[in-house]
Amino acid sequence: MRAAVRELRKAGKTIGLVPTMGALHAGHISLVQRAKRDCDVAVTTIFVNPTQFAPHEDLQKYPRTLENDLDLLAGAECELAFVPSAQEIYPPGATTFVEPPAVASPLEGVCRPGHFRGVATIVLKLFNIIPADVAYFGQKDFQQALVIRRMSSDLNIPTRIEICPIVREPDGLALSSRNVYLSPEQRAEAPILSRSLREVAAAIASGAIKAPSDARQEFLNRFAAASLARLDYFEIVDSATLEALQSFTGKVPRLIAAAFFGKTRLIDNVGLPQD
Ligand code: AMP
DSSP states (O other), X not given: OHHHHHHHHHTTOOEEEEEEOSSOOHHHHHHHHHHHHHSSEEXXXXXXXXXXXXXXXXXXXXXXXXXHHXXXXXXXXXXXXXXXXXXXXXXXTOOOOOOOOGGGSSTHHHHSTTHHHHHHHHHHHHHHHSOOSEEEEEGGGHHHHHHHHXXXXXXXXXXXXXXXXXXXXXXXXXXXXXXXXXXXXXXXXXXXXXHHHHHHHHHXXXXXXXXXXXXXXXXXXXXXXXXXXXXXXXXXXXXXTOOBOSOOTTOOEEEEEEEEETTEEEEEEEEOTTO
């Protein structure tokens, strides 16, 4: 991969990098398409990164669909795929990690201790292996995108970070590799997450809801209709810092939530409609 990238750079080609954990879907492919649009060559990485999973999480069970992934990448005319082994990325004795920035602390940082340490570490490693001009991340993982932006700026990483919109199913459910875990009943109920977020965001934008505390109650009321779900968190945060908002004045709010449908944990977020 290093040799291939060196050759491309020598030939003056610009490189767009799309890091993924595989089990690719149209959300991932939208990032590849964006990379193809902006850069001469798209490189997609597929690596189920063990260091971002907590011991009780779904590392072993995480969906692995390499053949289909490579077909999808070929269909999107992605020039290069990098599919390293865990040994290659973390050889025995590898003990250096990135301490993630403060924006990694709330939300997912509370629910998934160590997660962003693993994310920041693998992303920095991928940036070092594949010195791309631009790297593409999805807004679906809103906090992750902020963590990577901050890390890149704090560590003087020359790769530009682009954050791309969330691709959704027609019923609003954000595409996720984890959606395959959902039973038909859970899948039928899952759009309540995006719907509740969207409806509360619309009510804030229209002025019908004037305080974050009211927005929170409204979300909880709506989400209570989900009989198969358990809310992990819902917060209305400053979209730059992820600090919980006490008032909407002068802020760009982001509504962000995580919920379990059975054992499957889904995350989603929305801005206000005019964003
Ligand atoms: P993952 O393989 O889940 O780690 O995701 C790899 C990249 O794809 C991350 O930057 C995600 O934010 C992005 N991504 C995942 N799902 C979506 C989606 N539904 N829409 C847009 N980007 C997504």
